[in-house]
Amino acid sequence: MKKINVIGAGLAGSEAAWQAAEAGVAVNLYEMRPKKTTEAHHTNNFAELVCTNSLRGNNLTNAVGVLKEEMRRLNSVIISSADQTAVPAGGALAVDRDDFSELVTKRVKEHPLVTVIEEEITEIPEGITVIATGPLTSEPLSKAIQAFNGSEGFYFYDAAAPIIDKSTIDMDKVYLKSRYDKGEAAYLNCPMNEEEFYAFREALVNAEVAPLKEFEKEKFFEGCMPIEVMASRGPKTMLFGPMKPVGLEDPKTGKRPYAVIQLRQDNAAASLYNIVGFQTHLKWGEQKRVFRMIPGLEQAEFVRYGVMHRNSFMNSPELLQQTYQSRKRDDLFFAGQMTGVEGYVESAASGLVAGINAAKLAKGEEPIIFPQETTIGSMAYYITHAEGKHFQPMNANFGLLPELPERIKDKKSRYEALANRALTALEAAKETVAN
């Protein structure tokens, strides 16, 4: 049987190697550390957590909690190691970071079908390969991936605006319209009067920003400016940028508001909206406080906060299949943060799917697509079906799952129903994984 290559022993690569080996396929796992390290890693361990030690929510009324449960049921080395090294963290799954990554390293290294090779890979290898080299992929390989995918295929900076769960927007305060009524009415518009605008600007310029890492500073402002920086340039600067009201007369009054903030549909199901032009480096708590001042967003739930950091990720909607295979080369898989999934657990989850599918290919079987009703399948669906032009990495969230057949108003009950449906769909899909 063919052997497979996994490149990168981070969250995604460790999981991919484990899954393939558990499926009975021999794996060469390449990791460049300790010979060469990244700007964010500090140890030689596999699956190092480069920042927080929290893998976020652990209960089933939380999408990332459901994702963890799906992964537990799929024999995830990342989640079972996290469970074994957990520290008290309320409803979250947090771990002792050293114990956690040491345990993952030990289990993966000791697997009889895994051969670990400490080497930096600089070219995309031949043969069945999973590339999982993360947001800080070393430069030569980044260039090779860019050359393979085409120039637009691998971005270097993640400048994302916050994304909001549509069901939490006050629809009485916003209106649907495109600027100058061009094309179909596509944007939700949040109108502001003069007083609201200046209070909002004041809050924005005085809000606390997240500290920048040394390696993030040099190119930070090149592409797009954080909204708080734009606000600080002058009292009216935003009125000529993302908050300009021209062509956005409020249909209820027929008048042009003093300022308008536009929300753009973010997923095919129209359950998520992003704030147009609001890439930001504010601390998350500050984003919630300040952006809830926007009319219509007083109760908004942010499924993803705005971020600006170095982050290499592919334009997956154009480049990947739902199985995490490249559209250009069936035996080449990508996994982890570089595919546009966001977060430790999501990265590991994509590695899990890529590992299962790489093993299936090696065994001459058909790769599987997890149903969209599962959170693991909804992530794969999202990154391969989002709009390519505005594609930004995404956390697991309930907004990515197809709507329930019935409308459940109570949020907790709705999330429970989504979780139950996800786990039922997962159990059915497991049969295909095993076959």
Ligand code: FAD
């Ligand atoms: P990684 O875990 O980074 O694994 C990639 C591996 O590939 C590394 O071990 C690396 O050494 C290796 N590698 C790279 N290039 C090569 C090569 N050419 N040859 C061989 N090996 C190579 N997510 C969260 O959920 N919470 C957070 O707090 C958080 N903080 C973050 C902070 C920073 C600074 C960054 C950059 C990201 C953060 N993320 C966070 C996002 C993301 O979840 C992590 O980056 C996560 O580690 C991604 O998993 P991965 O497997 O894709 O990549």
